Amino acid sequence: MELGLSLGAADGGRPELVLGLGVGRGEEERGRREGGVVGARWWEAAASPEPSVRLSLVTSVGLRWPSENGRSAARARGFDVNRAPSVAAGDAPGMEEDEEGPAAPALSSSPNDSGGSFPLDLSAHGLRGPTDAAAQGGGGRSSSRASDDDEGASARKKLRLSKEQSAFLEESFKEHSTLNPKQKVALAKQLNLRPRQVEVWFQNRRARTKLKQTEVDCEYLKRCCETLTKENRRLHKELAELRALKTARPFYMHLPATTLSMCPSCERVASNPASASTLAPEAAATAPAPTTAAARTAVASPEHRPSSFAALFADPRSFPLATQPRPPPPPSNCL
DNA sequence: AGCTCTTGACAAGTTACCTCA
DNA sequence: GATGAGGTAACTTGTCAAGAG
Numbered sequence: 001m002e003l004g005l006s007l008g009a010a011d012g013g014r015p016e017l018v019l020g021l022g023v024g025r026g027e028e029e030r031g032r033r034e035g036g037v038v039g040a041r042w043w044e045a046a047a048s049p050e051p052s053v054r055l056s057l058v059t060s061v062g063l064r065w066p067s068e069n070g071r072s073a074a075r076a077r078g079f080d081v082n083r084a085p086s087v088a089a090g091d092a093p094g095m096e097e098d099e100e101g102p103a104a105p106a107l108s109s110s111p112n113d114s115g116g117s118f119p120l121d122l123s124a125h126g127l128r129g130p131t132d133a134a135a136q137g138g139g140g141r142s143s144s145r146a147s148d149d150d151e152g153a154s155a156r157k158k159l160r161l162s163k164e165q166s167a168f169l170e171e172s173f174k175e176h177s178t179l180n181p182k183q184k185v186a187l188a189k190q191l192n193l194r195p196r197q198v199e200v201w202f203q204n205r206r207a208r209t210k211l212k213q214t215e216v217d218c219e220y221l222k223r224c225c226e227t228l229t230k231e232n233r234r235l236h237k238e239l240a241e242l243r244a245l246k247t248a249r250p251f252y253m254h255l256p257a258t259t260l261s262m263c264p265s266c267e268r269v270a271s272n273p274a275s276a277s278t279l280a281p282e283a284a285a286t287a288p289a290p291t292t293a294a295a296r297t298a299v300a301s302p303e304h305r306p307s308s309f310a311a312l313f314a315d316p317r318s319f320p321l322a323t324q325p326r327p328p329p330p331p332s333n334c335l
Numbered sequence: 336a337g338c339t340c341t342t343g344a345c346a347a348g349t350t351a352c353c354t355c356a
Numbered sequence: 357g358a359t360g361a362g363g364t365a366a367c368t369t370g371t372c373a374a375g376a377g
Contacts, residue, residue: 159365160353178345200366203345
């Protein structure tokens, strides 16, 4: 899914807002996979031609997109997930081997190592999760679809992760928002969790991040919209004043008839009546606006993206142009 | 090469459990 | 102690890509 909005055409300093919110996983996941590294960072996929959030403001409004909360350079710290953890290897009660098989030997080399280094070494703290007991009971799942074939009647138990586990996972998430299988298993061993639990935690964490980011984006776009609406109003006021000035003293009346190249009423260039591109910017601005929000968006955006952001602009105040009275029809002698 | 099927991973949405006021 | 809200672990479903046949 992709949401997009484009508002207004730039014309030499005119406000232009081009908003695109790529919510879909298409590009994101494609970028991740085509990178050949399972653990590639999703925010790197944002550099793809279809970023998850793209904003271009060519306006005097002076708004800037909030800076990315700078991904810190990979902090190399003493925990290589591709190496078997010193403590937990083999003695993690909840560990199943269906995810990786006998993982430890295979972990020593990492063909697709995406630089897996986790920040903390909780093994030094003798970390014991609160889930030990619960983890014993369940054989794990080998895939995310196998949720109903384990531990028979024992319904899902809500396991609260300890503070240390959460902090460790959080730090890991800062380094890699996605995990490759080896990282997952190593992390699970380190934390005495099942790999499935680590996987679920990362999925939920990504979802929370995205939700939070969406809220931030929405707030920001609302502010953009308000600011642009104000700016639009101001420009219209200015335009009305200029028009009033012009009708009071029509300068073209003093020009010879042969040099009169523009109809004073419709402002259409007489020599090329068929071309819409010959419309003066003001005339284009005062052209009848499409009635539906979707049509407005389609007109405004060359890419014709459907957009839920259109709702933000559904308020007629956001389309002052549409509320302008229709310009009088050109005189009959007008080309 | 093109097609179908399987598998694995993930996003999005939902459910259910736990904690706390 | 009961209760409702909020947080979140766990689950379900759908989609996509890669690989095998």
